[in-house]
Amino acid sequence: MTDPATEPASDDLLRRMAPQVLGALLRRYGHFDAAEDAVQEALLAAARQWPEEGRPRNPRGWLIRVASRRLTDQLRSEAARRRREETAAALTPRDAFVAPPPGEDRAPAEEDTLTLLFLCCRADLPAAGRIALTLRAVGGLTTAEIARALLVPEATMAQRISRAKRRIRTSASPFGSPADPADPAAGEQEQEQAGERERAARLADVLHVLYLIFNEGYTATSGRELQRADLATEAIRLTRAVHALLPDDGEVAGLLALMLLTDARRAARTGPDGSLIPLAEQDRTRWDRDAIAEGVALVSDALTRTPLGPYQLRAAIAAVHDEAAGDEDTDWAEILALYEVLVRLVPGPVERLGHAVAVAMVHGPRRALDLLAALDDDDHLAGHHRLEAVRAHLLEMAGDRAAARAAYAKAAGLTLSTPERRYLLSRAARIAE
Known part of the structure; x- marks a missing residue:
């Protein structure tokens, strides 16, 4: 005791x-x-x-x-x-x-947290509001952290959270079970279908929230530390609990696999002084092989017996990285093929950014830089350090040292993470030498 x-x-x-x-x-x-x-x-x-x-x-x-x-x-x-x-x-x-x-x-504590997780993901709240509210309540993230995770201005996120809370206050049943169909006169089959749609939407939000909590834990969007292990560990714990409730859901298994395969690299991502070590330079003997084996088994099983989904594809990409003996052994052609499918299912800016990196590794940086140019007008990525950091990496690959140095410096000025800023500035300085 x-x-x-x-x-x-x-x-x-x-x-x-x-x-x-x-x-x-x-x-x-x-x-x-x-x-x-x-x-x-x-x-x-x-x-x-x-x-x-x-x-x-x-x-x-x-x-x-x-x-x-x-x-x-x-x-x-x-x-x-x-x-x-x-x-x-x-x-x-x-x-x-x-x-x-x-x-x-x-x-049990786990039951309380899961209850809160599912109750916050209410169908009668706007999607952005319920995801933000759940990140606040379950993940303990600040409004600024949620805004950065969802790539929106902080003021916009504060308004969404306020509106979601106001909607809950005025609701007749603030925290009940999934809502009934809007039409009380609907037949039994229609009611059942409406219930299935509501449950599917709620589960999708739950998985999205857990994914964002994990991401904030794996790479903190601000602060002196690169990682917040407590958040990543809690996200994995909760995803395991959801998987235990829904063992046959492929996307739940895919998300758990993605977290395990990604978190397996945690020990190798930082140096003794807390500095960031990129994937290509990590000591792979420090990766958690048990977590990798579990993640590979989960995603392999899901891909063979359940409908294909984005989390399964992300997990499959992570598995290709983790199973390579060294960076030079990475099967980038397979990763590109997986990204091609992913961006068709989820054509979001983050997915397209990852796709551009895979294109560079297979077809060269110039083709990838053309893809990045199309993202310059994306409202979510405009002015975000991720876009500039990837651009800098591709320009360095292309041999344009001056442009790469400027892009690294610009990316460093945009991030609120101290380890990321130091890494980006060190890359810029190394090119200048």
């Missing part, structure tokens, strides 16, 4: 528990906005009290109890202020406001 005197609160612990506590409160009370505020107050209380008093032996239970008290106080105060006792009483029975003693009526 944990000794509370030796392990005070930590940012990683509180970040990991935040969605679990929020999921528990929503499962019990509803009221997303109020529950989120109560959780934040409980986390602040923990950050203040635990370093002085020691970490409790059941930190999650402590946070749930404190957050529950804050939430019930807030709900009661609001009811009194508005003089709407009858409405407040109808929201939930009085005894539900009291957090149960430790060990009683308590769902």
